[in-house]
Amino acid sequence: MERQIIIMETEKYVQKQLEGEGTGHDWWHIHRVTELTKKIAEKENADYFICLMAALTHDLIDEKVTNKTKRAMNQLMKWFDQMEIPSKEQKRIIEIITTISFKGGNKPTPSTLEAKVVQDADRLDAIGAIGIARCFTYAGSAGNIIHDPEVKPREEITEEDYRKKDGTAIQHFYEKLLKLKDLMNTETGLKIAEERHRFMEIYLDQFYMEWNGEK
Numbered sequence: 001m002e003r004q005i006i007i008m009e010t011e012k013y014v015q016k017q018l019e020g021e022g023t024g025h026d027w028w029h030i031h032r033v034t035e036l037t038k039k040i041a042e043k044e045n046a047d048y049f050i051c052l053m054a055a056l057t058h059d060l061i062d063e064k065v066t067n068k069t070k071r072a073m074n075q076l077m078k079w080f081d082q083m084e085i086p087s088k089e090q091k092r093i094i095e096i097i098t099t100i101s102f103k104g105g106n107k108p109t110p111s112t113l114e115a116k117v118v119q120d121a122d123r124l125d126a127i128g129a130i131g132i133a134r135c136f137t138y139a140g141s142a143g144n145i146i147h148d149p150e151v152k153p154r155e156e157i158t159e160e161d162y163r164k165k166d167g168t169a170i171q172h173f174y175e176k177l178l179k180l181k182d183l184m185n186t187e188t189g190l191k192i193a194e195e196r197h198r199f200m201e202i203y204l205d206q207f208y209m210e211w212n213g214e215k
């Protein structure tokens with residue numbers, strides 16, 4: 001099957017799979033990550049097809065999106081078969097999407113250029129103006145409040161803290177969002193991250209000024 005057609009068919013497939021998705025991994029997240037992936041892959045001379053396929057499917061097997069990751073994985077491989085993607089390439093795509101998730105934080109940096117590209121694109125969608133929007137949306141759906149001045153920003157926070165309602169949206173900036181810039185794998189990703197990072201810093205300055213009645 002022609003690659004362009006595989007990509008288009010997979011777009012439709014993913015869109016359908018993510019219908020009703022409400023954890024911040026909806027189709028538009030995938031769309032944004034795919035667009036960023038195109039941009040970074042081109043500049044970094046990474047394998048365009050592999051990167052794009054990984055970007056499109058990266059959240060389908062995520063435990064936050066499905067509670068049956070094994071089944072989701074089998075289903076995805078069936079889809080790849082249907083698209084007549086050679087098994088060697090299937091392996092490369094699967095390898096990327098199983099290694100890029102930030103959760104856990106201590107996973108080793110991905111070793112292939114393609115994984116680095118897609119991981120950067122995924123992380124970029126968690127920062128900047130869009131990252132801020134996703135953060136507040138997530139916090140709201142988890143029942144967390146915007147900010148509590150008594151909750152001192154901590155870099156490490158456990159699920160238990162959140163259960164005790166000790167996690168706020170602003171807290172999440174320190175726990176994750178402000179760390180992502182320094183975790184960029186590619187030069188192209190870093191350039192975009194720097195601008196988005198700066199925007200978050202400006203945002204936080206303004207936020208605290210308003211909070212303290214200074215603006």
Ligand code: ADP
Nearest residue numbers: 024064102126131134135136138139168169172
């Ligand atoms: P990923 O997109 O890497 O799979 P997550 O599922 O952890 O990441 O997060 C989805 C979105 O929700 C991201 O934009 C992330 O920053 C945000 N998010 C995750 N956990 C929290 C939290 N505790 N508070 C606010 N936002 C969060």
Ligand code: NI
Nearest residue numbers: 025058059122
């Ligand atoms: Ni993602």
